[in-house]
Amino acid sequence: MGTYKRILVAIDPTHEAQPALVRAAHLAKCCGGQLTLLACIFDFSYEMTSMLSVDEREAMRNSIVTQRQSWLEQVSAPYREQGISVDNKVVWHNRPFEAIIEQAITGQHDVIVKSTHHHDKLKSVIFTPTDWHLLRKAPVPVLLVKEGEWPAQGKVLVAVNVAAEDDAHQTLNDEIIGHAKKLSRAINGEIHLVNGYPGTPVNIAIELPDFDAHAYNESLKAHHQQRITELARNHQLDEAHCHVIEGLPEDVIPELAEELEAELVVLGTVGRTGFSAALIGNTAEHVIDSLECDLLAIKPEGFESPVKPE
Known part of the structure; x- marks a missing residue:
């Protein structure tokens, strides 16, 4: 498990505030890392206009990319002044998640940092389709951040699965905790572990009148407590x-x-394929949808992204 030395920051060109960049810069300072800022842009109107020739469309595209590169230089300048190494990239791509994953692979980045949008009325974080694709398909850890500073002595909650005894689950638990330790050092944080366990199935209690549901639950809890x-x-x-x-x-x-x-x-997430790890598919998505804080999602060792760099 590497350190967070090469940090890829997904920049949102449509927003002035860039919480992901603020968080990534904090990480870079703590870990001695370097940043790559990636802005992905695309405009269908330039692709679809039949009145323009291929060369004219390309010239207009290049003009927009150049404008964005200039903007990105302005955005990154304050961080360079703080002594952080920053590299800027602008790509024209109609599927941002693919562009981000391709850059993560080719640039051998250790983590992807991306902003999420906080919905004030619902008090929860709203995840975009790009966020979901990254959680399912990115081969490196994905840190999704909301606005606001990380306070010192903040708490880091690590979701582990201690019920399964196979090596794959245990390795993923170790991997998840290892990443949590790295990030908790960045905020001088306090690590907590959590494991949910299923209660007694109602049908068992009904079908077996002599079944002691309370004793069963206590035994199950004690087993999980021992393992955690x-x-x-x-x-x-x-x-x-x-x-x-x-x-x-x-x-x-x-x-x-x-x-x-x-x-x-x-x-830990495993996308839609692979072994049944701590959190899969809908379970992970239900968890993620209900969170009001930052999220770091880790893939199991050996996970291969379905997105391949060109």
Whole structure:
């Protein structure tokens, strides 16, 4: 597991505020990293106009790209003045997530940082289609950030799965905690582990009158508590910050994140393929949709992106 030395920042050319850049610069300072700012632009009107020749369309496209590069230089200048190494790239691409992933692969970046949009009325983060594609398909960690500073001594909530005993799950748990440690150092943060476990199925309690649902639940909780405590010890984490809660991950994780006022949730995602890891498909998406804080999504070791660089 590498360090966050090469940080790719997805810049939103339609917004003046760039929370992702603020967060990435903070990371770069803490980790001695360098930034690559990527702005992806596309305008169908230039592609569809039949009145323009191919050469004219290309000239107009190049003109827009040049304008954006100039704008990006202005955006990045203050960070260069702070001593941060910044590289700027502008690409013309109609699928931003593909452009971001292609750059992440070819540039051998350690993490992708992208802003999300906070919806004031719903008090939750609104994730765009590009965000979802990155979470499912990016081969490197994806940090989705909202506006606002990371406070010192902020809390980092790590969603682990201690129920499964296969190597793949255990490796992913280790990977997720490793990334959480790196980011918590950047904010001098406090790491908490959480694991949701299923309660007694109602049909069992009905079909087996002698079945002691309470004893079963207590036994299940104790098993998960033991496993999560072992995991914390292995990573030199505070056992008092282990949380084992009855319920589905998509309910447990956002509720605890809100209760702890966590700045960041770290979880594992495997997109739509591969082994059934800690959080898959709809489960991950339910969790992500309910969060009010930053999110770091980690792929399991060996994950290959379906997006290939050209």
